[in-house]
Amino acid sequence: MLKNKVILIVLFQIICATVYSQAAPVRMGVVGLTHTHVHWIFNSDFHPEFDIVGIVEPNKDLAQRYADQYAFSMDLVYNTLEEMIAAKQPTAVTAFGTIYDHLKIVEVCAPAGIHVMVEKPLAVSLQHAKKMKQLADKHGIHLLTNYETTWYPTNHKAFELIQQDTLIGDIRKIIVRDGHRGPKKIGVDDEFLVWLTDPVLNGGGAITDFGCYGANLLTWIMEGKKPNSVTAVTAQQQAANNPKVDDEAIIILTYDNAVAILQASWNWPIGRKDMEIYGLKGAIYADNRHDLRVRIARGYDEFTEEQMTLAERESPYHDPFVYFAAVINGTVSADPYDLSSLENNMVVMEILDAAIKSARLNKAVKLK
Known part of the structure; x- marks a missing residue:
């Protein structure tokens, strides 16, 4: 008893x-x-x-x-x-x-x-x-x-794989592509369109709307290291739809031993958010939210390829607002240059600021 x-x-x-x-x-x-x-x-x-x-x-x-x-x-x-x-x-x-x-x-x-x-x-x-x-x-x-891409399982798998130095080798080039056909063409709501295409309320066009994605991912992958220089070219290919802002931007970032190319566009025929990471031995392709490929070089132009289809990440790393609540409650602690962190996004803003200046001045801008 x-x-x-x-x-x-x-x-x-x-x-x-x-x-x-x-x-x-x-x-x-x-x-x-x-x-x-x-x-x-x-x-x-x-x-x-x-x-x-x-x-x-x-x-x-x-x-x-x-x-x-x-x-x-x-x-x-x-x-x-x-x-x-x-x-x-x-x-x-x-x-x-x-x-x-x-x-x-x-x-x-x-x-x-x-x-x-x-x-x-x-x-x-x-x-x-x-x-x-x-x-x-x-x-x-x-x-x-x-960012939408913060919650992509493929981006986190790519990050995990590049920590394995023997897999693709030291990184030499990263290409990030983001965008769609343009806000008006994809039919965003009027109350969204009116400020998304305003240089004051949005800070720019495609260069800010989609350039930030690649800058965010690069800062994370580079563990907070800033690029040495930023060079950007912008264009306006849909003057009737985006009369006040750019709708095409290409941003080149240089690091000590690598380069990165961010292609931010409101002119893609098909919406995309993808990334390619090239090392000395191979490449990782994060094709979308769930599909990832790893290619390892064999000879001149031959390679072996592994394809993965990844499931959603576990809670709280699958949803921005669940994650936000977990950070507030102290059940998770973000590293300084995690994708959502303030430290990461201050570097993002430095990159965007330099990119806008570069496009205006038509020359490379060095970061302090």
């Missing part, structure tokens, strides 16, 4: 420890609905790691459209970030408005100790990014940047 009682007490203690060790859902606010990547967080809201407690969107017709689609109450919707914070006291916010808005969001949230995740890129300019970092550091908040 005593033995059974002891067993019951131990089981009760285990159950209590398990319950209390589970962190409460992070109270998350959504700031803006004009960036259509916002569908991502609404489609992720079945996860128990976070709750959407408030939404900021002054355009009530737009908010109603999302409310109808995702069955949330318009009582959740506020005109300003300050109103939402006062009413809902979120622990964190995710930004889905213009890139220009990112600085203002951090200016409001950081002093209140509210963590922030923005959609890529981090900021509209290097100047804005520096102010955001100062605020994040001063007030001790997490400031993360979300």
Whole structure:
């Protein structure tokens, strides 16, 4: 009898420890609905790691459209970030408005100790990014940047493989290609199109919209090392659709023993987000989210090839908002130059700033 009682007490203690060790859902606010990547967080809201407690969107017709689609109450919707914070006291916010808005969001949230995740890129300019970092550091908040390619199993498998020095050998060249036919051609919503093609609100055209992906991946692969120089060429091939911004950008980065080519375009006939990594012995092709190939050289132009189809990554590394909640709760700790990290994305902003200058001046720009 005593033995059974002891067993019951131990089981009760285990159950209590398990319950209390589970962190409460992070109270998350959504700031803006004009960036259509916002569908991502609404489609992720079945996860128990976070709750959407408030939404900021002054355009009530737009908010109603999302409310109808995702069955949330318009009582959740506020005109300003300050109103939402006062009413809902979120622990964190995710930004889905213009890139220009990112600085203002951090200016409001950081002093209140509210963590922030923005959609890529981090900021509209290097100047804005520096102010955001100062605020994040001063007030001790997490400031993360979300890229679709951060969650690709192929990119992480490629990163894992290049750590094996004997597989493809030392890296000598990386090519990253990102983009689609252009915002208007793929039919983005009007409220998204109006600022995505604005040089002030978006910071540029394809050079910022898609150049940031490759800069982010390169900074991660190079473990935070900045390129020695940045050379960029931009063009406008769809003047009628993108009258104020570039829609084609090629960015060349030089490192001590390697080069990288970023091809950011709103003129691809087929949308793409892929990467090629070339070493002295072979190459890795991350063709899309799930398909990866490894080629090992044999002779002059022969090779052996291994093909992989990869499953989604395990939680919390499969979803940006689950990951954000895990970082806030301390259940995961990001390395300094991880894809979402502030350190990585400050380098991204330096690369983009140099690329824009290079294209304007028609010459290479050296990074300090």
